[in-house]
Amino acid sequence: MMVMRGRYFIIVFLMGIYFINYAGAFGVSYSYLCPDNPIIVPPGETERVYFGMQNMGPDDNKDLNVFVKLKDDGGIATLTESNYIVKANTKTEKFYVDLKVPLEAEYGKKYNIVIDVSVAPSNKDSGVVFGVGNEVNICVLVKEKEIVLSPERGSRKMIWLMVALGILIIAIMVVIIILTLRKKNKNRFRNRRTG
Numbered sequence: 001m002m003v004m005r006g007r008y009f010i011i012v013f014l015m016g017i018y019f020i021n022y023a024g025a026f027g028v029s030y031s032y033l034c035p036d037n038p039i040i041v042p043p044g045e046t047e048r049v050y051f052g053m054q055n056m057g058p059d060d061n062k063d064l065n066v067f068v069k070l071k072d073d074g075g076i077a078t079l080t081e082s083n084y085i086v087k088a089n090t091k092t093e094k095f096y097v098d099l100k101v102p103l104e105a106e107y108g109k110k111y112n113i114v115i116d117v118s119v120a121p122s123n124k125d126s127g128v129v130f131g132v133g134n135e136v137n138i139c140v141l142v143k144e145k146e147i148v149l150s151p152e153r154g155s156r157k158m159i160w161l162m163v164a165l166g167i168l169i170i171a172i173m174v175v176i177i178i179l180t181l182r183k184k185n186k187n188r189f190r191n192r193r194t195g
Contacts, residue, residue, distance in 0.1 A: 026064055026086070026119045027054050028134045034112065038139035040146075044103035051115070051136065053084065054091040063087050067118040068095050074111035076100055076140065086119075099140055111140040 029052040032039050041047045055064050066084040070077055080096040087093070097115065115136040 026066075026134075027056075028052065028117050028136055029054070030136060030138065032138040034137050034139040035110075038110065038141040039099065040141050040143050041099055041101045042144050043101055043105045043107070043142055046098060046100045048080075048096055048098050049138075050094045050096050052091070053086050053093040053095065053117075055086040055088055055093075056091065065120050066093075066095075067120075069116050069118075070097075070113070071116045071135070072112065072114040074113045074140065076102070076111050077113045101140065101142055105142045107142055107144075109142045111142075113138045113140065 030049075031037060032049065039047060039049055053066060055062075064086045066086050068079060068082050068084065070079060076099050078098045078100070080098060084093060084095060095117075097113070099111075099113075101111075115138070117134040117136060119133065
């Protein structure tokens with residue numbers, strides 16, 4: 001009896017190692033984390049945000065069917081599309097969500113959006129299929145967008161131009177002062193000789 005259990009364990013263990021090679025590497029990437037990095041949308045405005053999808057599994061030829069649906073739209077979210085095919089070895093596929101905040105929304109109000117992303121191999125694959133799912137939670141904060149002023153390339157060039165011009169002006173002034181002092185010294189020397 002003990003020998004049978006040991007063999008059973010070894011068989012299950014080896015099968016697990018064998019099937020682990022078929023695990024895919026599908027993922028959804030986004031930077032809108034709740035509550036640290038919400039999406040900021042002013043009242044009455046619409047914002048389109050995107051989420052990256054990647055299919056980087058060990059099998060080079062497995063395209064994935066991706067099904068996106070809103071579990072909780074917060075009353076403001078809509079999907080532009082719900083079905084996608086993500087090609088094998090792709091990191092650049094995206095899906096979009098439109099967020100429309102009502103005009104009467106109060107500043108500081110938060111909306112929570114829950115997106116369900118389900119994955120299955122495409123129809124051309126056969127055999128046993130295991131679906132993979134991801135749940136994406138994002139927050140929308142009603143607030144005016146902050147305007148961040150940063151120096152642009154043009155203004156940096158202007159600063160360097162002003163610095164160079166300032167140095168040139170100082171150099172010219174130094175040359176004029178030196179020439180003026182030399183001229184005065186020559187005149188003093190001439191006056192001493194004649195006098």
